[in-house]
Amino acid sequence: MVRVAREKCSELKNVVVKKENMLRMKHNNKFNVVLSINSLLMPSFKEIKRAVKNINNSLKEDGICFIIVPSMESLLYHGLLLLDSELKKTRENTAKRRVKEKLGLKKMDFLFGYFREGKYKQKFYYLHELRYLLKKAGFKNISISKVEYSWKSDSDIGDYERFPKEEKLWDWFVRATK
Ligand SMILES: C[S@@+](CC[C@H](N)C(=O)[O-])C[C@H]1O[C@@H](n2cnc3c(N)ncnc32)[C@H](O)[C@@H]1O
Numbered sequence: 001m002v003r004v005a006r007e008k009c010s011e012l013k014n015v016v017v018k019k020e021n022m023l024r025m026k027h028n029n030k031f032n033v034v035l036s037i038n039s040l041l042m043p044s045f046k047e048i049k050r051a052v053k054n055i056n057n058s059l060k061e062d063g064i065c066f067i068i069v070p071s072m073e074s075l076l077y078h079g080l081l082l083l084d085s086e087l088k089k090t091r092e093n094t095a096k097r098r099v100k101e102k103l104g105l106k107k108m109d110f111l112f113g114y115f116r117e118g119k120y121k122q123k124f125y126y127l128h129e130l131r132y133l134l135k136k137a138g139f140k141n142i143s144i145s146k147v148e149y150s151w152k153s154d155s156d157i158g159d160y161e162r163f164p165k166e167e168k169l170w171d172w173f174v175r176a177t178k
Contacts, residue, residue, distance in 0.1 A: 022051040027058035034058060034065040038171065041070070043114040043121040052137040059178040065139070067174040068147055072113045072124040074169045079103050081163045102161065125172055139176035146170035 002019050009015040022039070034055050040048055055065055082102055086095035107116050113124045127144060134142050148168040149157045157169055 022054055023047055025054050025058065027054075029057075029060050031058050032060055032063050034063070036065070036067045038068050038070065040067065041122045043112070043116075043123050045112070048123065048133060049136065052133050056137045056139055056178060061178060063178045065174070065176055065178075067176075068171050069130065069174070070122070070124045071146075071170055071172045072110070072126045072129075074171070075103070075108075075124055077167075078160060078169055081166055082161060085161075085163070127172065130172055130174065134174065134176050139178065142174065142176040145173050145175075147173040 002017060006017045009017055022036070023042075036055060040051055042048060042051070055067075059065060079099055082099045083095055086098050089095070090098070104115070104117075108114075109116065113126055113129065115122045115124065130144060131142060148170045151157070151162045151164040151166075151168060153162070160169065
């Protein structure tokens with residue numbers, strides 16, 4: 001990603017591409033805009049708080065940030081679609097068991113919102129949690145909407161089972177100012 005960004009910006013004189021760790025970066029009142037696209041994925045709540053605070057610090061007064069993160073509610077909604085679909089094929093207890101298997105329930109922590117596979121852990125966000133984190137980090141004018149993913153096979157929803165007639169799955173899209 002960094003290499004591609006450098007290539008794409010190579011002819012722009014006022015663009016510098018740097019690779020930094022959000023947990024350790026120390027920029028103060030420096031940027032008009034900050035984007036974080038599916039990068040706040042660390043499962044540690046303490047680390048997320050630090051990263052969001054560092055993003056806030058890095059913005060100028062009235063600077064704006066745009067953040068996209070995975071949605072926990074979208075995952076739960078997908079569970080609902082799976083259940084309704086399974087109920088057409090089998091009785092309720094079996095349907096519920098199948099949904100738990102399909103969702104990889106043993107790999108999910110629904111309280112703290114993350115997915116675990118071996119050593120890999122990835123954070124998913126509840127709406128209330130996202131609002132809380134942004135407010136605590138000092139953000140104002142917080143607006144959170146959905147960025148929806150197409151059910152089409154070439155879209156970003158990977159190997160999620162598809163329900164093209166239903167409302168789409170989504171990530172959370174944040175717009176907030178300092
Ligand atoms: C799922 S990828 C998303 C990449 C790209 N933004 C996109 O949307 O295609 C997650 C990215 O977050 C970055 N990342 C994870 N932890 C980070 C941290 N502490 N500081 C900076 N970047 C981090 C990873 O290097 C990786 O590039």
